Structure formats: structure tokens, C-alpha cells
Amino acid sequence: MVSRVRVDMTICAHKALIDAHMQDDSTVKVRIRSTCREVRRFGKMIKPLHMEEYISIRDSGIMELAHESNLTPTCLVPAGVFNAVWMEAGLISKRYAQNSKSICVIFEE
Numbered sequence: 119m120v121s122r123v124r125v126d127m128t129i130c131a132h133k134a135l136i137d138a139h140m141q142d143d144s145t146v147k148v149r150i151r152s153t154c155r156e157v158r159r160f161g162k163m164i165k166p167l168h169m170e171e172y173i174s175i176r177d178s179g180i181m182e183l184a185h186e187s188n189l190t191p192t193c194l195v196p197a198g199v200f201n202a203v204w205m206e207a208g209l210i211s212k213r214y215a216q217n218s219k220s221i222c223v224i225f226e227e
Contacts, residue, residue, distance in 0.1 A: 121206035125198040132157065134195050138202035141166055146203045150195070157195050160187035164199070172203045194223070 125134040134152035141147055145168055150161030163183045171179035180203075184196040201221075204210040 121202050121212060123198045123202040123205070125194050127154075127194060129192075130154070134198065136195070136198045136202045138199075138206035140206050144169070146172070146206055148199055148203065150199070152195070154195075156187055156189055157193070160184060160189055160195065163187055167203060169207070172200060172207070173209075175200075 121138045123136045123138075125136065127133070132152060132154040134150055134154065134157050137149040139147045139149075143166075145166035147166045148161070148164045150157060150164070152158050152161065160183060163186065164180070167179060170177060175181060178200075180196055180199050184193070189195065201210065201215070205212045205215055
């Protein structure tokens, strides 16, 4: 079953829909649809991910590709990819995540 995360970047008015699907070989395939050209390019660069590419931020193929595709450091799409992949891999409870509905960044005055 596919795990889906939506990222609404209200500060730049772009949206992304991220699907993660566990493959038979235990890699996770990621599909990203977005209104942002850079995010679409990032999504096309992501090949099926092995666990070592999403288990740690330091050695992450996700973050390396975010850098290569020129996403800004403030873009939440890479974090959305981690969340979708972790849900699909069972590292985050899918039910708990879906019941929580969202995580967010709040800009305080």
C-alpha cells in the first residue's frame, strides 16, 4: 500500500504530493508531483531508495539529491519524502501519522 504525504509550502505558494511504495526488493520507490519546477526535478532524480539512504540524514541519498537539485534549505519537501518513506517502511506508525494529520513550522512574532 502507498504512503502519501502532502507538503503545502505557503511561503512560496507551492504544493507537493509525495507517494512512497515499498518494492518487492525492499527498496522504496518515491513519486513526487508538485507545482514547483525544482521539486519536480528533485523527484525525477530519486531512484528506489535502500534503507541506508533514508535511515540517517548524514548519509542520506535524499539530502544529497536535494542539494544537487538546488532546493532551498527551507524547502520542506525533503522532510516530506523522509516522512512518506518512513511511514511506508514502518519506521513511523502510519495510523498515528494519519491521525495526527500534520506537522508544521510556525513563524512566531
